[in-house]
Amino acid sequence: MGMTMTQKILAKAAGLERVEAGQLIEARLDLVLGNDITSPVAIKEMEKMKVDGVFDKDKIALVPDHFVPNKDIKSAEHCKCVREFARRNDITNYFEVGEMGIEHALLPEKGLTVPGDVIIGADSHTCTYGALGAFSTGVGSTDMAAGMATGKAWFKVPSAIRFKLVGRPSKWVSGKDVILHIIGMIGVDGALYKSMEFVGEGVANLSMDDRFTIANMAIEAGGKNGIFPVDELTRSYLEEHAARGYEIFEADEDAVYDEEYTIDLSTLRPTVSFPHLPENTHTIDEIREMDDIVIDQVVIGSCTNGRLDDLRIAAEVLKDRHIKKGMRCIIIPATQKIYMQAMEEGLLKTFIEAGAVVSTPTCGPCLGGYMGILAEGERCVSTTNRNFVGRMGHVNSEIYLASPAVAAASAVTGIISCPCEL
Amino acid sequence: MNAKGTVFKYGDNVDTDVIIPARYLNSSDPAELATHCMEDIDKEFIKKVKKGDLIVADKNFGCGSSREHAPIAIKAAGVSCVIAETFARIFYRNAINIGLPIIECPEAAKGIEAGDEVEVDFDSGVITNLTKRTTFKGQPFPEFMQRIIAAEGLVNYINNK
Numbered sequence: 001m002g003m004t005m006t007q008k009i010l011a012k013a014a015g016l017e018r019v020e021a022g023q024l025i026e027a028r029l030d031l032v033l034g035n036d037i038t039s040p041v042a043i044k045e046m047e048k049m050k051v052d053g054v055f056d057k058d059k060i061a062l063v064p065d066h067f068v069p070n071k072d073i074k075s076a077e078h079c080k081c082v083r084e085f086a087r088r089n090d091i092t093n094y095f096e097v098g099e100m101g102i103e104h105a106l107l108p109e110k111g112l113t114v115p116g117d118v119i120i121g122a123d124s125h126t127c128t129y130g131a132l133g134a135f136s137t138g139v140g141s142t143d144m145a146a147g148m149a150t151g152k153a154w155f156k157v158p159s160a161i162r163f164k165l166v167g168r169p170s171k172w173v174s175g176k177d178v179i180l181h182i183i184g185m186i187g188v189d190g191a192l193y194k195s196m197e198f199v200g201e202g203v204a205n206l207s208m209d210d211r212f213t214i215a216n217m218a219i220e221a222g223g224k225n226g227i228f229p230v231d232e233l234t235r236s237y238l239e240e241h242a243a244r245g246y247e248i249f250e251a252d253e254d255a256v257y258d259e260e261y262t263i264d265l266s267t268l269r270p271t272v273s274f275p276h277l278p279e280n281t282h283t284i285d286e287i288r289e290m291d292d293i294v295i296d297q298v299v300i301g302s303c304t305n306g307r308l309d310d311l312r313i314a315a316e317v318l319k320d321r322h323i324k325k326g327m328r329c330i331i332i333p334a335t336q337k338i339y340m341q342a343m344e345e346g347l348l349k350t351f352i353e354a355g356a357v358v359s360t361p362t363c364g365p366c367l368g369g370y371m372g373i374l375a376e377g378e379r380c381v382s383t384t385n386r387n388f389v390g391r392m393g394h395v396n397s398e399i400y401l402a403s404p405a406v407a408a409a410s411a412v413t414g415i416i417s418c419p420c421e422l
Numbered sequence: 423m424n425a426k427g428t429v430f431k432y433g434d435n436v437d438t439d440v441i442i443p444a445r446y447l448n449s450s451d452p453a454e455l456a457t458h459c460m461e462d463i464d465k466e467f468i469k470k471v472k473k474g475d476l477i478v479a480d481k482n483f484g485c486g487s488s489r490e491h492a493p494i495a496i497k498a499a500g501v502s503c504v505i506a507e508t509f510a511r512i513f514y515r516n517a518i519n520i521g522l523p524i525i526e527c528p529e530a531a532k533g534i535e536a537g538d539e540v541e542v543d544f545d546s547g548v549i550t551n552l553t554k555r556t557t558f559k560g561q562p563f564p565e566f567m568q569r570i571i572a573a574e575g576l577v578n579y580i581n582n583k
Contacts, residue, residue: 041450041490045577067448074448124488124512140490140516142576188435189482193511222482224511277435367444367487386486388439390462 002252004160005227006195009135009249013118021159029059030134031112032147033121035103035363036064040081041141042122046149054089055151061093061112061121062086063103066363071370101335101361104128104216104303109335111243115230120147125303125385127218130227131211132234133248137225158224160195161186162257165202167266172419174313175210176305176383176403179217180271182263184281192222194258197251199229202265208237209309216304217385220278270418272381273401276389284406284418293400297380298323298411299392300404301332301359302366305383308338310404315347317408317419323355324414330372332359356411368392374399381410423544423568425502425523427474430460430467431536436479437486438513442495444487455491456498473500476542478534480506484513493517503542505549505560507531518567521575525549527560544568 003011003018011019013027034042039062054060062082067075086094093112100106104125107113115133119126124138139153147153163182183190196218198211206214211228218226228234230248238246269283287293300306300314311333323329331351333339339361342348348358365372366384374380374393379400382392387399400416409419440463442455449455460467477483477496483506484492493516496504504517507528517524523544530549534540538553547562563571573579 037444037447038488038490041494044450045575048577048581050581072448078448078450122488122490124486126488138488138512140488140493140512140519142490142519143515146576146580188485189508189510192482192508219512222485222510367439367447369444369447386437386439388437388486390443391439395462 001256002254004195004255004257005197005229005249005251006135006160006225007157009116009118010155010157019157021157023157024154025157026152026154027118029120029147029151029153030117031059031061031119032144033061033063033103033107033119033123033126034144035066035123036068036075036079036082037066038122038141038144040078042144042148043081043085045142045145049145049149051149054148057090058092059151060091060148061107062091063095063100063106065100065102065361066367067369068100068362069097069360099336102303102306102363105307105334105338108132108212109241109337111241114238114242114244114246116247116249120144120153124219125216127223127225128212128216128303130215130218130225131208133228133230135225135227138219158193158195159258160197161191162260163196163198164200164260164262165198165265166200166262167202167264168205169265169268172270172405173268174403174405175206175213177268177271178265179214180273180278180281180401181268183217183221183278184271186221188220188277188279189222191218193224196221196223196226198226203228204231204233205265207309208233209307212307213304220385270403270406272406272416273387275387275398275400278387278401287416292415293379294415295381295410296327296378297372297374298327298329298407299365299372299380299382299384300407301334302363302384303334304385305404306332306334306338308341310383311338311342311347314404314408315350317405318354318356318412319350321354321412323411327411327414329356329411330359330365331356332364333361335361365392381407381416383407423572424541425474425476426541427472427476427502429476429478429534429536429538429540430471431534432463432477432479434481435485436463436483438484438489438492439486441484441492442489447489447491450491452494452498455495459495459499468499471499471501474502475500476540477501477504478531480531481508483509485510488512490516490520493520493522497522505530518570519576521571521573523571525560527558530558530560533558
């Protein structure tokens with residue numbers, strides 16, 4: 001019986017010939033990640049441990065991104081705790097305001113995540129790096145602390161679901177629509193404890209940014225990780241970004257999967273998740289049959305959809321148009337580099353002329369931190385990843401998850417819309 | 423080791439944003455976090471919960487964010503055990519790591535209602551609904567997990583080794 005791509009990466013990291021689903025292993029870690037919310041708890045835990053310091057100052061990434069620039073005194077204290085820990089331990093990859101970005105957009109851009117890596121991060125969307133053929137998964141602060149101290153973590157080897165992608169997505173259909181469609185199909189616990197492995201000829205028709213978005217939301221189906229094979233596009237991305245060498249893993253031909261789905265990308269439609277679960281999906285065609293869903297705010301950004309492709313498509317929609325009077329549209333480039341590129345390409349000018357606001361990189365509104373909190377009864381179309389009760393503000397507010405194209409079009413009309421309708 | 427108390431019952435997909443909303447994550451103090459535990463799904467919870475009480479829920483308890491603040495808040499609120507049909511995987515790891523006992527048992531999740539008095543024997547995995555006089559067999563904790571819980575978390579457990 002062969003191994004899945006994830007199993008092969010884990011076997012190597014555990015120093016084993018082979019592993020099988022359900023086996024408990026201890027694996028060496030290539031990178032341990034934390035942010036300004038989870039790291040202070042991890043630092044406190046690590047300081048209780050009887051260890052001298054971190055296992056490797058080059059293999060830890062600390063990215064204050066959730067509540068920075070500091071939104072209040074308490075967040076400032078958390079960031080100070082992370083900053084001082086980074087200084088004390090001479091952490092190479094600590095990213096201060098001015099050089100930071102949203103962690104899961106920043107680390108691949110900096111070349112810190114490469115194929116074959118085993119990465120844990122105290123942030124659930126750590127699964128994003130699967131887009132590059134790495135095994136990466138979210139953990140809590142205590143696991144992060146143990147990882148920083150020892151360079152190792154224990155895992156239960158996951159079984160996998162295989163998603164065979166075929167066809168080419170149509171205009172206005174992006175990686176976000178692919179992953180929302182999948183979550184709608186299998187549910188928010190459809191991949192619980194499992195790997196989601198994306199394969200097939202359709203992968204070549206997805207940009208790297210599409211793949212990051214898809215891997216990013218594996219956790220929204222309960223997945224342990226999401227992972228893509230390494231192809232030509234991945235290699236050229238790595239050529240530009242990778243800061244070190246890497247090893248490419250492929251699933252065995254006789255690997256066993258719990259379930260297999262074939263998804264024809266050419267048949268997918270722009271898809272929106274309704275409150276209050278990412279699995280409550282409707283296509284734009286179904287939405288057209290409903291009463292208009294009037295919205296108050298649009299957010300375009302986050303670790304899911306704050307990359308350059310996302311901003312380009314939003315700008316394409318907003319060019320020579322204007323945000324509907326009385327609506328707020330908040331656009332957040334995910335990293336300083338993306339921000340700069342968006343500026344050089346004139347995207348920021350398009351946004352501002354359209355009446356949107358552009359923010360420095362931050363997770364901010366995605367988790368109801370700041371920079372776009374919703375009042376009672378308000379509705380937001382957001383390119384973020386969760387639409388749970390109270391996620392973006394008042395417990396009686398609503399979030400509709402969508403692609404940057406749908407979000408931008410909705411900002412123009414004030415109701416949930418497809419750019420094809422403008 | 424045992425847990426015994428009154429049950430607070432919830433449905434499917436209780437996420438970490440309702441267990442502890444992000445607006446309170448500018449603190450990492452367990453006692454402070456506990457005062458907002460379950461606030462967005464059940465405002466009465468924190469007023470009524472007593473030390474030793476249990477949470478019982480259906481599928482995918484603890485889905486969403488990796489915030490360890492979620493099991494920390496539940497534990498600091500006095501909850502002695504969470505029983506669910508299934509748990510989201512990061513929550514599961516986090517709960518064990520901070521020493522909050524959790525048990526997957528679909529039958530118990532179905533057979534226990536809000537307000538029932540329930541007792542759990544961690545050695546045997548037996549869950550007893552004292553109100554309805556029924557018992558369920560959950561998975562007993564392996565010895566090393568019992569030790570982590572007894573040590574109140576992974577860090578103390580590592581230090582004690």
